[in-house]
Structures are given as C-alpha cells and as structure tokens.
Amino acid sequence: xxxxxxxxxxxxxxxxxxxxxxxxxxxxxxxxxxxxxxxxxxxxxxxxxxxxxxxxxxxxxxxxxxxxxxxxxxxxxxxxxxxxxxxxxxxxxxxxxxxxxxxxxxxxxxxxxxxxxxxxxxxxxxxxxxxxxxxxxxxxxxxxxxxxxxxxxxxxxxxxxxxxxxxxxxxxxxxxxxxxxxxxxxxxxxxxxxxxxxxxxxxxxxxxxxxxxxxxxxxxxxxxxxxxxxxxxxxxxxxxxxxxxxxxxxxxxxxxxxxxxxxxxxxxxxxxxxxxxxxxxxxxxxxxxxxxxxxxxxxxxxxxxxxxxxxxxxxxxxxxxxxxxxxxxxxxxxxxxxxxxxxxxxxxxxxxxxxxxxxxxxxxxxxxxxxxxxxxxxxxxxxxxxxxxxxxxxxxxxxxxxxxxxxxxxxxxxxxxxxxxxxxxxxxxxx
Numbered sequence: 001x002x003x004x005x006x007x008x009x010x011x012x013x014x015x016x017x018x019x020x021x022x023x024x025x026x027x028x029x030x031x032x033x034x035x036x037x038x039x040x041x042x043x044x045x046x047x048x049x050x051x052x053x054x055x056x057x058x059x060x061x062x063x064x065x066x067x068x069x070x071x072x073x074x075x076x077x078x079x080x081x082x083x084x085x086x087x088x089x090x091x092x093x094x095x096x097x098x099x100x101x102x103x104x105x106x107x108x109x110x111x112x113x114x115x116x117x118x119x120x121x122x123x124x125x126x127x128x129x130x131x132x133x134x135x136x137x138x139x140x141x142x143x144x145x146x147x148x149x150x151x152x153x154x155x156x157x158x159x160x161x162x163x164x165x166x167x168x169x170x171x172x173x174x175x176x177x178x179x180x181x182x183x184x185x186x187x188x189x190x191x192x193x194x195x196x197x198x199x200x201x202x203x204x205x206x207x208x209x210x211x212x213x214x215x216x217x218x219x220x221x222x223x224x225x226x227x228x229x230x231x232x233x234x235x236x237x238x239x240x241x242x243x244x245x246x247x248x249x250x251x252x253x254x255x256x257x258x259x260x261x262x263x264x265x266x267x268x269x270x271x272x273x274x275x276x277x278x279x280x281x282x283x284x285x286x287x288x289x290x291x292x293x294x295x296x297x298x299x300x301x302x303x304x305x306x307x308x309x310x311x312x313x314x315x316x317x318x319x320x321x322x323x324x325x326x327x328x329x330x331x332x333x334x335x336x337x338x339x340x341x342x343x344x345x346x347x348x349x350x351x352x353x354x355x356x357x358x359x360x361x362x363x364x365x366x367x368x369x370x371x372x373x374x375x376x377x378x379x380x381x382x383x384x385x386x387x388x389x390x391x392x393x394x395x396x397x398x399x400x401x402x403x404x405x406x407x408x409x410x411x412x413x414x415x416x417x418x419x420x421x422x423x424x425x426x427x428x429x430x431x
Contacts, residue, residue, distance in 0.1 A: 001250060001251055001252065001253055002389070004253035005253040005254070005255075007253075008208075008213070008253050009213075012211055012213075013181065013183065013213070014139065014181030014182075016142060017139065017142050017181060017182065017183055018183070020120075020142045020143060021120065021145070021183060024094055024095075024118065024119065024120040024143060025094070025095060025120050028094035028095075028118070028120070029048075029094060029095055029120070030397065031092060031094075032048035032049075032092045032093050032094055032095065033048050033275075033397045033398075035048070035091070035092035036048040036092070036274075036275065037401060039317075040274070040401055040402075040403075044317045045274035045316070045317060045322070045323070045326060046091050046274075046313055046316050046317050047093075047274055047275055047276045047277045047316070048092065048093055048095070048275060048276075049093075049095050049096075049097065049270075049275060049276040050084075050088055050093060050095075050096055050097070050276065050277060050278075050279065051096070051097035051098075051099055051276060051277070051278045051279070051288075051289065052076065052081070052084065052096055052097070052098055052099065052278070052279045053067070053099045053100055053101060053278065053279065053280050053281050053289065054075055054076050054081065054098055054099075054100060054101075054103050054106045054109065054112070054281065055073060055074065055075040055076075055100050055101040055102070055103065055105055055106045055281050056068050056069055056071060056073065056074050056075075056100065056101045056280075056281045056359075057069060057073045057075075057100070057101045057102065057105045058100060058101045058102040058105065058126075059102055059105065059126070059128060059129075059163075060102070060126055060128075060161045060162055060163050060166065061161070061162030061163070062151075062160060062161045062162060063159070063160050063161075063162070063226070063228045063231065064220065064221075064222060064223065064224060064226065064227055064228040064231060065224060065226075066223040066224030066225075066289070066290060066292065067100065067101055067224075068358055068359040068360055069101055071359040071360075072359075073105075074281040074282055074359075075106050075107075075108075075281055076106075076279075076281060076283065076298075077108060078108040078111050078112055078115070080283070080298060080299070081108075081112045082112070082115055082116070083298070083312075084279065084298050084312060085112075085115075085116050085119060087311045087312035087313060088312055088313075089118075089119065090311070090313065091312075091313045093119075094118065094119050094120055095119070095120050095121075095122070096119060096120075096121050096122075097121075097122050097124065097276075098121050098122065098123045098124065099124045099278075099289065100124070100125075100281075101281065102125060102126055102128070102129065103123050103124065103125055104123070104125055104128075104129035104130065104134070105129065109123075110134070110137055110138075110141070113138075113141050113143060113144050114141055116143070117141070117142075117143055118143075119143060120143050120144075120145075121143060121144045121145070122144075122145050122147055122185075123144060123145070123146050123147065124147050124149065124187070125146055125147070125148055125149070125173070126148070126149055126161070126166070126169075126170055126173070127146070127148040127149075127169070127170040127171075127172070127173025127174055127177075128169045128170065128173055129173070130146060130148075130173035130174075130176050130177060131176060132176045132179070132180070134176070135176040135177050135179065135180040135182060136180055138177075138180070138182055139180040139181055139182055144182075145182065145183045145184065145185060146173075146177050146182060146184055146185070147184075147185040147186070147187050147216060148170060148173060148174050148177070148184065148185070148186050148187070149170070149186075149187050149188065149189070150167070150170055150171075150186050150187075150188055150198070151166075151188060151189065151194055152167075152193060152194035152197050152198060153167065153197055154166075154167045154168070156193050156194050156197065157170070159193065160191075160193060160194070174186065174210065174212070175210075178210060178211040178212070183213050183214075184211070184212050184213060185212065185213065185214040185215060185216060185255075185257075186207055186212050186214075186215050186216075187215065187216035187217070187218060188215075188216075188217055188218065189218045189219075189220045190217050190218065190219055190220060190233065190237075190241055191220035191231040191232070191233065192230065192231050192232070192233065193231065195233065195237060195240075195241075198217075199217070199240070199241060199244050201248075201252075204248055204252050204254060205252075207254060208252065208253060208254050212254065213254065213255060214254060214255035214256065214257060215254060215255070215256050215257070216256070216257040216258070217241055217244070217245060217256070217258070219233055219238055219241055219260075219375075219376065220232060220233065221290060221336070221338075221339065221375075222339075222370075222371075222373070223290045223338070223366070224366065225360060225362060225366060227366070227370075229371065229373075232373065235374045235378065238374065238375075238376065238378070239378060239381060239383070242258075242261065242265070242376075242383045243383050245258055246265075246383050246384075246385060246386055246387075247386070249385070249386065249387040249390055250386045250387045259276075260335075260376040261376065261382075261383075262394050262395075262398065262399035262400060263384065263385045263390065263391040263392075263393075263394035263395050263399065264382060264384050264385075265382035265383045265384040265385065266334060266382055266400070267334040267335050267375070267376040267377040267378070267382075268334055268399065268400045268404070269288075269329050269333075269334070269335065269336055269337070270288070271287040271288040271291070271325065271326065271329065272325075272326055272329035272330050272337070272400075272403060272404075273326075273400050273401055273403050274326055274403070275398070275401075276288070277316065277322065278291075279298060280292070280294065280357050282297075282357065283297040283298040283299045284296070284297055284355075284357040285297065285298065285315060285316060285319065285322070286357060287322060287325040287326070287329075288338075290338055291325065291338060291345070292356065292357045292358050292363045293321070293349050293354035293355065293356060293357055293363060293364075294321075294354065294355065294357045295319065295320070295321040295352060295353075295354050295355065296315045296316070296319050296321070296322070297315075298312060298315075320352065321348075321352045321354050324348055324351075324352060325345075325348060326403070328344060328345070328348050330403050330404055330407055331407050332344060332409075333375070333377050333409055334377045334400075334404055334409050335374070335375035335376050335377025336375035336376065336377075338370075339370075339372075339373045339374070339375040340372060340373065340374070340375055340377070341372070342367045342368075342370035342372070345367060346364065346367045346368060349364060349367070350364075377409070379409070
C-alpha cells in the first residue's frame with residue numbers, strides 16, 4: 001500500500017505543490033507542534049492549528065447547520081485576517097483551516113492566501129465556486145488544499161444540503177481542482193442517510209481513481225437551532241466509522257485524516273488538548289465551531305486605551321473562558337463534552353458570562369434543550385491504529401499530550417450517561 005501511495009505522489013501530483021506542502025507543513029507544521037508542546041510545559045495554551053470561519057454566508061442550507069448562513073453577510077476582511085495570521089505566526093503557526101459558511105463566497109479569499117505564501121491553508125468548501133480560473137490561481141499560489149464536502153449520492157446530497165443539483169456542481173469543483181494538479185481532499189459528515197453509500201470501499205476506490213489524495217470522515221453532530229437528531233449515528237455506527245478509517249489506512253493508497261483519536265485509538269477532543277481553537281466571522285475566539293460563545297475577539301475593544309492592545313497570542317493564552325472550557329472538557333470526558341454534558345457547558349458559559357456569538361441569539365437555549373449523546377469516547381472499545389505510519393505520526397505530533405492525565409473518565413456524573421453500546425435516546429438533559 002505504501003508503495004502504491006508513493007507511486008501516486010510520484011506520477012499523479014504537481015511536484016511543485018507537493019514540495020511546497022512538505023516544506024511548509026512538513027517542516028513548519030512540525031515546528032508549530034513542538035513549540036506548542038513547549039508552551040504546554042509552561043502551562044500556556046496556544047493552538048498550533050487555528051480554524052477560521054471567514055464568512056457566515058453560504059449558497060446552501062444544510063440540515064443541522066449551526067452557522068447563521070441566512071443572516072446578513074459578515075466576513076473577516078483581508079486586513080484583519082493578515083493581522084490574525086501574522087500574530088499567529090509569531091507564536092509559530094503556519095497552518096490555518098478556512099471554514100464558513102462557504103469560504104469562497106468571501107470576495108478577498110484569494111488575496112488572503114496570496115499575502116501569506118509561507119503559510120498553508122486548508123479550505124473546507126462545497127466546491128461550487130471552484131471554477132477552472134479559481135483552481136488555476138490556487139495552483140499558482142501553491143499554498144492551498146481544497147477539502148471538498150460530499151454528503152451522499154444525488155438524492156441524498158440534495159436532501160442533506162437543501163438544494164438541487166448539489167452533487168454535480170460539487171464534482172465539477174473537485175474535477176477543476178484535479179485538472180489543475182491541486183492536492184485535493186474530500187470530506188463527509190457521516191450520518192444516517194449517507195453512511196452506507198460513502199463508508200464503503202467502492203467510494204474510496206472512486207476517489208483514488210479520480211485523483212483525490214486524502215479523505216476525512218466527520219461524524220455528524222446535532223447542533224444549532226435545527227439539530228436534526230434523527231441523522232445521528234448510533235454508538236455502534238460510530239465504532240463502524242472508526243474501524244473503517246483504520247482499515248482503509250492500511251489497504252488503500254489514500255491519506256485518511258481524523259481529528260478525534262490518538263494512535264492507540266483513545267478518544268480526544270482537539271479543543272480540550274488546546275491543539276486547535278476556532279475564530280468566527282465576527283472575530284470571536286471560540287473553543288471550537290460548535291461552542292458558539294466567546295469572551296475574546298481578534299478585534300480590540302474600542303473602549304480600551306491603545307496601550308492595552310493585546311496580541312492574538314496574549315488573548316488566547318490569558319483567556320479564562322477558554323481555560324475553563326479546556327479544564328471542564330479534560331475533567332469530564334475524553335470525548336465531546338458538548339454532546340455528553342451540555343448541562344455542564346451551560347453552567348460554564350453562565351459562570352463566565354460568555355456572550356452568545358451567534359446572530360440568532362439562541363445558543364444558550366439550544367444548549368439547554370440538548371439531549372445527552374455519545375461522542376467519539378467509547379471506553380474499552382478503542383480501535384488502535386494498524387498503520388505504523390499513523391501510529392508514529394500520532395505518537396509524536398497528535399495525541400492528548402498528557403492533558404487528560406490524572407482524570408478518571410471511567411465514571412461520569414451525567415444525569416443520563418449513555419453506555420457506549422446503548423441506543424441513543426432523545427430525552428432532554430436535566431439541568
């Protein structure tokens with residue numbers, strides 16, 4: 001399999017783009033994580049990987065979306081993004097995940113990439129705005145990888161994404177990327193309506209045949225004003241996703257990313273470890289995209305004296321709310337505290353008087369209505385990596401970095417804690 005992957009890189013990729021990826025992410029990305037680990041020893045949390053929602057606007061209306069895509073367009077302009085990226089680079093960062101909304105609806109997106117040639121950007125997109133012209137520019141820049149979302153076959157895609165002809169437009173965007181030699185990925189939010197179609201060897205083989213170099217399977221998370229809990233996977237299906245990912249890594253010549261397990265298969269939360277945080281379109285600094293509360297912003301408070309300006313690094317490192325979230329998540333579960341203990345998250349938000357970062361202004365009410373659900377944490381059912389490459393990479397660069405040490409997650413005081421093998425219930429959490 002490794003030989004096949006090497007052959008794909010050798011014969012199916014643009015060598016300049018591969019070299020730029022290796023130079024920025026292979027060298028710079030490793031350096032970012034090492035600096036992060038050194039900060040941890042001093043008790044300072046600044047994530048080596050930042051995810052930035054550059055706009056709230058989107059051309060689709062996906063089921064279960066927690067972004068206010070129908071609200072007036074808000075975006076982080078090129079100057080604010082440049083300050084953000086420059087201040088993150090001062091902390092050692094070179095990688096930025098660009099999310100939305102639909103990032104390519106941001107009119108200055110390509111200029112943002114062009115201003116920072118020593119940084120690498122992964123763009124989460126539906127692909128509809130990636131024309132051949134856009135793909136050619138991304139190729140010229142060389143520091144962007146599109147991660148295009150595919151949510152099922154033609155019928156499922158239209159249903160999941162609230163529009164017609166979604167899959168064909170997405171596949172056209174992917175093809176434009178591939179025709180221009182971009183390092184292209186495809187991701188899926190795995191749910192009840194697409195698990196059988198896309199969690200399948202035939203789908204992976206199709207991606208490989210197309211020329212896609214990596215894939216990413218997210219597990220659907222019921223959040224927002226229209227959470228659609230009926231789309232959630234059962235605990236058994238979540239384990240099926242994990243097993244599929246592990247098996248695919250050892251038998252298919254395609255990179256498969258996951259963000260919620262270490263090399264031993266133990267669950268982790270990227271926000272709990274402090275390895276990533278999220279910045280919303282209004283500049284609010286959040287633990288992750290589904291925790292839509294923020295006490296800090298990338299923008300300075302206009303009421304504060306100029307001499308009190310804080311850098312992005314100072315804001316994140318000194319944030320009591322972010323620290324409180326990490327501590328709560330670390331002490332409560334190795335999984336997602338938002339899904340498993342929304343009641344405790346609500347208490348944290350209220351204790352810090354953390355403002356609702358949404359336009360709709362109902363995030364706290366949504367937390368109160370949430371049901372207790374299992375997440376990626378399945379005690380005693382861990383599925384370790386079979387690939388020595390993934391085990392090695394995760395051992396040094398992607399694990400919990402000791403933040404869960406000293407916490408006993410074998411017991412939890414959740415009002416209706418679900419067993420990992422139990423069916424999902426829809427009873428509300430008692431608070």
